[in-house]
Amino acid sequence: MASNKITFQELLDEFSAVTGRTKVFSRNFIKDVFATIQEGLRKDENVNIKGLGIFKLQEVAERETQNPRTGILTRIPAHKRIVFRPEKALREMVNSKYEKLKSKPIKKKIAKNSVPEPPPVEKAEEKPAPKETVLLIKEAPAKKSAAPKQQAATPPPVEKKKMPTFIIEEKKKKSAWRWILPLILIILIFVVLYIVPTKYDSLEKFQLRKNSTQLNDIPEEKSNIPGKAAEEAFVKAPKPQPLAIKSPALKSEAPASVTADEEKTFIHIIKSGNTLWGLSKHYYSRATLWPNIYRKNVETVRTPDLLIVGRALIIPELQGDAYELSKADSARIAQGYYLAYRAYKKYDAAAAADYLRVARQFSTVNE
Amino acid sequence: MNTSELIDYMSEKTELPKTECRELFDSLTSIMQSYFDNEAGVLIPDFGTFNVKEKKSRQSFNPATGEHVLLPRKLVLGFTPASQLKDDLK
Numbered sequence: 191m192a193s194n195k196i197t198f199q200e201l202l203d204e205f206s207a208v209t210g211r212t213k214v215f216s217r218n219f220i221k222d223v224f225a226t227i228q229e230g231l232r233k234d235e236n237v238n239i240k241g242l243g244i245f246k247l248q249e250v251a252e253r254e255t256q257n258p259r260t261g262i263l264t265r266i267p268a269h270k271r272i273v274f275r276p277e278k279a280l281r282e283m284v285n286s287k288y289e290k291l292k293s294k295p296i297k298k299k300i301a302k303n304s305v306p307e308p309p310p311v312e313k314a315e316e317k318p319a320p321k322e323t324v325l326l327i328k329e330a331p332a333k334k335s336a337a338p339k340q341q342a343a344t345p346p347p348v349e350k351k352k353m354p355t356f357i358i359e360e361k362k363k364k365s366a367w368r369w370i371l372p373l374i375l376i377i378l379i380f381v382v383l384y385i386v387p388t389k390y391d392s393l394e395k396f397q398l399r400k401n402s403t404q405l406n407d408i409p410e411e412k413s414n415i416p417g418k419a420a421e422e423a424f425v426k427a428p429k430p431q432p433l434a435i436k437s438p439a440l441k442s443e444a445p446a447s448v449t450a451d452e453e454k455t456f457i458h459i460i461k462s463g464n465t466l467w468g469l470s471k472h473y474y475s476r477a478t479l480w481p482n483i484y485r486k487n488v489e490t491v492r493t494p495d496l497l498i499v500g501r502a503l504i505i506p507e508l509q510g511d512a513y514e515l516s517k518a519d520s521a522r523i524a525q526g527y528y529l530a531y532r533a534y535k536k537y538d539a540a541a542a543a544d545y546l547r548v549a550r551q552f553s554t555v556n557e
Numbered sequence: 558m559n560t561s562e563l564i565d566y567m568s569e570k571t572e573l574p575k576t577e578c579r580e581l582f583d584s585l586t587s588i589m590q591s592y593f594d595n596e597a598g599v600l601i602p603d604f605g606t607f608n609v610k611e612k613k614s615r616q617s618f619n620p621a622t623g624e625h626v627l628l629p630r631k632l633v634l635g636f637t638p639a640s641q642l643k644d645d646l647k
Binding site for chain 2: 194195196197198201204205208209211218219220221222223224226227228229230231232233234236237238239240241242243245247269270272274276280281283284285286287288291292293294295296
């Protein structure tokens with residue numbers, strides 16, 4: 191690094207001392223030299239000076255830059271840049287300190303890189319058993335020393351030789367881990383299974399309080415549920431209990447909405463990626479009937495676009511065919527569309543009007 | 558423009574013979590070179606700064622031969638133009 195910088199004054203002093211001229215003359219002379227270089231650059235765009243090097247003007251095209259702090263785009267107009275390339279003799283003179291350093295091919299470097307790489311890979315495989323990795327690594331160098339010739343000549347073969355010893359020993363250790371890993375997994379599954387039902391228990395209690403008046407309906411619902419639960423791949427073991435208690439919530443809406451012949455329902459636990467549209471397609475094989483699901487879950491879902499993973503959805507069954515709706519079904523769907531209209535009205539009244547129109551369609555089908 | 562043209566200009570300006578001008582000029586460049594040799598930079602007002610920098614060693618790759626090469630560290634003479642010079646030649 192050039193830590194020290196000579197000032198113009200020092201240059202002047204030395205120049206006048208060497209040439210024996212006055213300082214005023216030497217100042218003017220040096221300034222004139224560089225002024226003429228500047229002139230030459232302006233004229234020819236290229237000044238070649240013996241003892242220093244080449245000064246050049248280089249065209250720089252117009253470009254845009256963005257200030258990262260303010261985000262403002264500014265245009266840098268095309269301009270010329272001054273480039274200085276010292277002549278070869280000067281370059282060599284400047285670099286005389288490191289003259290002896292020569293560029294080396296990096297074959298050795300690659301070899302160095304390749305040697306440290308393998309250990310981490312093997313460590314990753316053996317992470318569960320850190321003690322054993324230490325043993326293995328100790329053993330590996332022993333093998334290395336056994337075959338020093340090959341190591342010197344061709345590094346890759348050495349690695350190949352190493353690998354088998356690792357694998358054999360890993361197999362022994364892995365056999366133990368094969369037992370322990372599944373055990374851990376099973377324990378985890380049990381824990382999850384335990385936590386999920388307890389969550390629903392709390393939900394149940396909450397809704398029980400709400401719907402304590404309508405508890406009479408529960409037995410009927412219960413009779414429906416087990417069969418459906420078995421049908422649905424989505425529904426898992428712990429859920430039948432929650433179903434029973436959720437259903438009263440439905441019932442509380444149902445009487446108000448449609449003159450219900452008993453609606454059969456089952457529970458779907460919302461998974462990531464589920465949409466009402468998609469669920470409707472899955473269960474009814476007709477996506478446009480999604481408001482029927484929404485209708486049953488207005489209180490928990492609120493906005494039809496926002497389903498919360500892990501929550502339970504009550505899915506009412508259609509009484510008739512999805513494409514030849516029974517009167518009761520289409521009335522319910524009309525009501526569902528109306529509820530969707532009310533939900534969307536908050537955001538965009540004009541767009542929500544479509545739902546109202548569809549709701550009317552479904553209700554007129556009924557008549 | 559080359560050195561001889563520069564010296565022609567200088568002899569016109571200083572009203573000195575060209576040989577003398579060349580001597581003066583050579584002594585100037587040799588003084589500057591001696592600075593650079595000692596890893597010192599020179600600041601010339603209204604023109605710019607010559608400075609010596611050390612570049613770190615780096616790996617490079619020759620795409621034609623596929624060779625990876627480790628270039629050693631080296632000292633490099635650089636030039637930073639003064640803002641007046643930049644603006645003048647824009």
